[in-house]
Structure formats: structure tokens, C-alpha cells
Amino acid sequence: MITERPVQGRSPGLRQAAPRTAVRSASRRDIAGVIRAYVSLTKPRIVELLLVTTVPAMMVAAGGWPDLGLVLIVLVGGSLAAGAASALNCYIDRDIDQLMRRTKRRPLPAHSVTPRAVLIFGLTLALISLILMAAFTNWLATAMTAAAIFYYDVVYTLWLKRRTPQNTFWGGVCGAAPVLIGWAAVTGSIAPMGWALFAVVFFWQMPHFYALAIKYKDDYARAGVPMLPVVRSAGRVNGEILLFTGLTVVASLAAWPLGLGPIYGITALLTGALFTYEAVRLYTRSRRGKVAQPMRLFHGSVTYLTILFIAIAVDALV
Structure with a gap:
């Protein structure tokens, strides 16, 4: 009679642990993938470029280093606002993003997240950014932040981008807005x-x-x-x-x-x-x-x- 030889160095407990470890590893990969998807919705490279122009404008407005707390608030609030505008842009443009090779790997065309989740994510970021700006800067900087989000997503993305070849020209208003927002946060005027x-x-x-x-x-x-x-x-x-x-x-x-x-x-x-x-x-x-x-x-x-x-x-x- 042939009997199965036991595998040296293993036990039933270890054989059961392996599948659980694989499940935990897959779960961690799924969570990391979702996090990467939400981060990519904010278009970090665009956010980075916007902040490069905001801080120097604040420094000129202050005649040197502005209050570091104010800089931090504007950086965080501005990043959230830009991320919100980008996420809402992805939500609105999901129909055309899936047709373009450059954008078809974005989270919505790739079905990494749902449109409803992206909409809630974008609106939440926008709300948090405006609350921060309203609480710690002034009405002008806050109003301009709200206007920039609205202009980018409604005026540019929904209207100009799909209807006129001059979309880049008129859309440039919201891209240059962070300079004015930073200046207004320091001085309350332009x-x-x-x-x-x-x-x-x-x-x-x-x-x-x-x-x-x-x-x-x-x-x-x-x-x-x-x-x-x-x-x-x-x-x-x-x-x-x-x-x-x-x-x-x-x-x-x-x-x-x-x-x-x-x-x-x-x-x-x-x-x-x-x-x-x-x-x-x-x-x-x-x-x-x-x-x-x-x-x-x-x-x-x-x-x-x-x-x-x-x-x-x-x-x-x-």
C-alpha cells in the first residue's frame, strides 16, 4: 500500500495560514489601488504646478515671508480646491476620456471607481477647501477659490471645452487664478x-x-x-x-x-x-x-x- 509522505517542516496550521496571508495581501493591494485611483483623480502634477505659482505670489504680496500658518492654509486649501476641480472634471469628462488613448487609463474609464463615488469625492474636497479658506483667510480669497472651481468645471469643462476651439484661451482664467487667490489671502485685495x-x-x-x-x-x-x-x-x-x-x-x-x-x-x-x-x-x-x-x-x-x-x-x- 502506498501512503502519502508528510511534507517536512509543515503543519496543518501553516497550510491554513498561507491562504489567509494571500487574502490579506490581496486586500492590501486592493486598498492601495483604490487610494492611487483617488489620488490620480486630483491630477497631482497640475496641483503641483499651481502651487509653484501661488507661494511666490504670496511672498511678493507680503514683501518677504508671509505668515507660515497662512501659507500652509492656502497650500492645503488650494490643493484641495484644485484636486476637487480635477476630480469633478474627470466625472464630467468620463464619456470622452474613454475614447482618448491619453486618458482611457484614468480611474473612471478603467472602472477603478464609480462615477457616484467620484462626484461625492470631488464635492467633498471642494467643501473642505472652502471651509478652510473661509475660516482662515478672507472673503475675497474664499470667493475666488469657489469661482475658480465653478469656472473650471461648469464654464470650461461642461461648456467651452466641448463647443469652441477657444476653450484653452478662456479656460486659462481658472488656471491663473491661484496667483490672485494667494495674493488676496495675504492682502485682502489685488x-x-x-x-x-x-x-x-x-x-x-x-x-x-x-x-x-x-x-x-x-x-x-x-x-x-x-x-x-x-x-x-x-x-x-x-x-x-x-x-x-x-x-x-x-x-x-x-x-x-x-x-x-x-x-x-x-x-x-x-x-x-x-x-x-x-x-x-x-x-x-x-x-x-x-x-x-x-x-x-x-x-x-x-x-x-x-x-x-x-x-x-x-x-x-x-
Whole structure:
């Protein structure tokens, strides 16, 4: 008679523990996946870029370091507000996100979370952000935060994005709003310098997002979104990129005599020249029938804005 040999070093208890360990491990992976999904709904890279412009604006408004508690509140409240706007944007755009290769892996098209959960998540973040701003800043900063969320999700996402190729231009208002919100949180008003910095970020968004839209032109066309590169010629789009790059540089130089020093001025001149060079390069390559390489301008625009606002912060301290 053949009998089964016992496996050395194992016991019935250990054989039962293994499945339980596997279940716990799978459960932890599921929780981690859900957390990652909710974090991705807030579009952290966009939040990060918005905060890069907010803190230097607060420093200029305060003439140095503002109250650190106020900075923390604005950073947390602003992050929650931007995350709320992005999550609600994902909820509204879930129909077109599933048609685009760039966005089809987002949580809603991937069915990682439910639309109802995303809606509740976005509204909750918005409410918390407004409560924080109302409790610890002032009415103007709070009202502008609420207006930015409303503008991005209702005016831009629901209306402009789906109906006009000028969606990027008019949508730029909410993208530049954090500069004004930070300024208002410090002073309770908006000075000419605040508007100048707002203009820099506002005009900057056109070359930045048009470059991205060129890259994903077919995606937007497939989803029926009338981004400028979808409905206009390459020459028209690259011409607008060049125009708005020039306006960005002009706005940055206009801010110089309003209260900023030579550190900022020299930085604005040098980075503006490089930014303009990239826009001219994109335009001329397109005119000559060469590969446009729009993502080179896209990434360069991020570097430009980051360096420019770091210079603003340094100038405010010096």
C-alpha cells in the first residue's frame, strides 16, 4: 500500500495560514489601488504646478515671508480646491476620456471607481477647501477659490471645452487664478503686480496646452473635442503659440518695474529668450515641413514657468 509522505517542516496550521496571508495581501493591494485611483483623480502634477505659482505670489504680496500658518492654509486649501476641480472634471469628462488613448487609463474609464463615488469625492474636497479658506483667510480669497472651481468645471469643462476651439484661451482664467487667490489671502485685495503675475500664467497656458494638443490631436478628434489643432491648420496653431509666447514674455517683463528687482529681471530676460526660441523653432520647423516636436516646447514651458516663479520668490526675499 502506498501512503502519502508528510511534507517536512509543515503543519496543518501553516497550510491554513498561507491562504489567509494571500487574502490579506490581496486586500492590501486592493486598498492601495483604490487610494492611487483617488489620488490620480486630483491630477497631482497640475496641483503641483499651481502651487509653484501661488507661494511666490504670496511672498511678493507680503514683501518677504508671509505668515507660515497662512501659507500652509492656502497650500492645503488650494490643493484641495484644485484636486476637487480635477476630480469633478474627470466625472464630467468620463464619456470622452474613454475614447482618448491619453486618458482611457484614468480611474473612471478603467472602472477603478464609480462615477457616484467620484462626484461625492470631488464635492467633498471642494467643501473642505472652502471651509478652510473661509475660516482662515478672507472673503475675497474664499470667493475666488469657489469661482475658480465653478469656472473650471461648469464654464470650461461642461461648456467651452466641448463647443469652441477657444476653450484653452478662456479656460486659462481658472488656471491663473491661484496667483490672485494667494495674493488676496495675504492682502485682502489685488494690486497691479498681482494682475501682472496673473497675466504671465494666463498667457503661458496657450503655448503650453496647444503644444500638448498638437501631440494628441487625433485623440481629441476621436473624442469630438474641438481643440485648436483639431479644427485649424498647423500654421494657425503654431502662429498662436508664437503670439502667446511673446505675450507671456511681455507680461513677465511688465511685472519687473512694478516692484521686482534685478534677479527677477535678468531671469525673465534669459528664460523669456529661451522660451521664445523654442516657439520660433516649432513655428519654423512646421513651415518647412519638418517634424514639429511640440512636446519639447511643452516640457520647456514647464521649466520656464518654474524658474521664473522661483526667481520671483528669491527676489521677494532679497
